[in-house]
Amino acid sequence: MEDRPHSFSRRWLLGALLSGAALPALAGAPARSPRPEPRPGRLSAASSSGSARPAVPSAAALVNEARLGGTVGFVVADARSGAVLESRHADTALPPGSVTKIFTTLYALDRLGPDYRFATRLIATGPVIDGRIQGDLILAGGGDPTLDTDALGDLTTSLRAKGVRGVSGRFLFDASALPPIPEIDPGQPAQAGYNPGLSGLNLNFNRVYFEWKRGAEGYSATMDARGLRYRPAVGGIDIAVVDRPAPLYTYGERGGKELWTVARGALGRGGGRWLPVRHPARYTAEVFRTLAAAQSIALPAPQPASLPGVPPGASGAGTVLASHRSAPLTEVLREMLKYSTNLTAETIGLTASAAGGTAPASLSASAAQMATWARDRYGIAAHFTDHSGLGSGTRVTAAELVRLLAAANANAPLRELLKTVRLRDARGRPIRNSPIQIRAKTGTLNFVSGLAGYVAAPGDTQLIFAILTADVPRRDALPASARERPPGGRSWLRRARHLQQELITRWSTVYAGRN
Known part of the structure; x- marks a missing residue:
């Protein structure tokens, strides 16, 4: 159904305000607003010259x-x-949708403080001798929702500046700072870039860039983790163009890879879009390895730090070779509120819950902790299913x-x-x-x-x-x-x-x- 023109005009309202003219005002506060009565000394709906002016429409009429x-x-x-x-x-x-992020903002400021910064570290479990780490290299995430490819590339530059050319052990990634969550809201379309997975290691808001071009023999499709200065190809996520009317996209996993398909008729001549990543820790580590190779740093295939033989908390020991810190929490929150980034809200909310002394096992558990905080701090009996408002159960x-x-x-x-x-x-x-x-x-x-x-x-x-x-x-x-x-x-x-x-x-x- 098409919108029809609104019968109430704001022209006289804004015009009167801009000109400084006095306007009628309500004395009371009814649930359904009647036509406002003029205050003493203010103009009524008809001016002293007798010219009529529309009354302020009631809220019920609007x-x-x-x-x-x-x-x-x-x-x-x-x-x-x-x-x-x-x-x-x-x-x-x-x-409330993303209005939920107001709660998350205050929750994070209360639990973490305005100067809190997320940290991503490169840790060596042994010394660097003749350009090789005598042990493992660990990419340890701190849940940073703002980490991007350019920052990851700068970490590889710092690693090379320390003289590192390779490792004698393994390349591990530690994402244990936050629980692995494959998607924020299972009810969203598969291809929704605002509904990615999350973990203690996140990259590019956990999205991968799908670009396609139509040629004489069909479509060429690429997946990359582009930033402003780096554009590494992504090998752990594939996409295939298929002939079908619907659905537009499908998602699956096989052999440790994330697999997408897209309907050919939806693509046109060419274009691109961001698709969500379901396993962001592995994605981040693979992109880091590609960027490291461009710096002539040879790393083996990444493996999770939860492997047998890796002592618990291994990323807490060893030598920090390089690190990246986010902007202060207030700046991260400002960007989150401006662009309404769901990933940022969820990682900040989970981090705030963990700071309260009880590390949440799931997004719903963390949301329940925020609800308890809202009740205890403000006497508010809200119900949350997440920290972003994407889930419609809030x-x-x-x-x-x-x-x-x-x-x-x-x-x-x-x-x-x-x-x-x-x-x-x-x-x-x-x-x-x-x-x-x-x-x-x-x-x-x-x-x-x-x-x-x-x-x-x-x-x-x-x-x-x-x-x-x-x-x-x-x-x-x-x-x-x-x-x-x-x-x-x-x-x-x-x-x-x-x-x-x-x-x-x-x-x-x-x-x-x-x-």
Whole structure:
């Protein structure tokens, strides 16, 4: 179904705000907002000259106009006093999508501290004599979600600078810092790059680049782990182009390799896309070996450090020859919130859980630890299935989100870490010099859209809000083949995002100048 033009216009609202004109405001905070009454001394719906001006649309009217189905829940509160100004289905638990990452951010800051850095180390179990390590070389991961091919290449450069040309023993990789998890949410399409595996060793957000070109004799296909400065081929992951109408992609494993197939009709003349990696530790070690070979460092085939004969905690002993450290946690979190990277959220959440004294055995176990933390720290009874919000089993209420945001507003740097969300005009273009400033986190799943954060509006107005919209029955009814591009999904999402902006504009107008 195509969107029809919205009958409510923001032109007079934004125009009035930009011009500094006084606007009507609500005195109370009903769950369903009636037409606002003017404050004393402010303009009513009709100016003194008698010219009519449209009334501010009620929240209920905006929700009805959006035609989303399902449930729309929201809460908006005064940031200074905490007083709830408006709400709708405030205590209805809904899937928040990536808004979950707000919880993960505060959980990680609390458990790890803002200056925490992930470390990836190269450890030798023996001395370097005549260019050879007299023992094993261990690539030891610390769960770094930001490690990329360029950083891995720099580690090989550092290794060569130490005079290393080979090893007398084995090349091992240790990913035991985090449990191996083949995918975040099993319900996602196989080819979804935002749903990779994870472990204590991660590379390029655990994605591999698939590139194809059509020639006279068919398609040529390559898989690589490209960075900005390095582009090593990947040998442990293969893909085959096959003749079939559907599915577009399939995934399997055989002989220690990850195997993909893709339908020929989906490729066109040429192109590329990132595909998820299910065994990231092995992938990282294989790419390291390729990069090392380019530095004339000969390494045997990588093997996991959990092999018989390798003492427990072997990567904790020996000599560190080189290491790579991530940016401080606050910077990693800022990027995670900006780009909504699921892998980053999951590895940070798992690391935070391990720092609490109990190393989680699974993603669900770690998510349960975060739920306990939210209950004990903020009195919030949310349910989490992961740390990214990708799994649709997570549930939280708008009231709980606002409570969390209010507490964080006073005690943590969350506001500065959240990205700026800009109001847009009817053509989808950002509105320049808008008087309404929004810092928030978005959340999107099929027929799920959330937005939560802070608003600075004219008159030194400071608001905290959470908007959760979900048509869960429609989402649950999707067959697996329609989950990547569900029919009606784009139109639904446009209307949901439009509603979010309409509600924020309403609140910024109605409560302008509230002190």
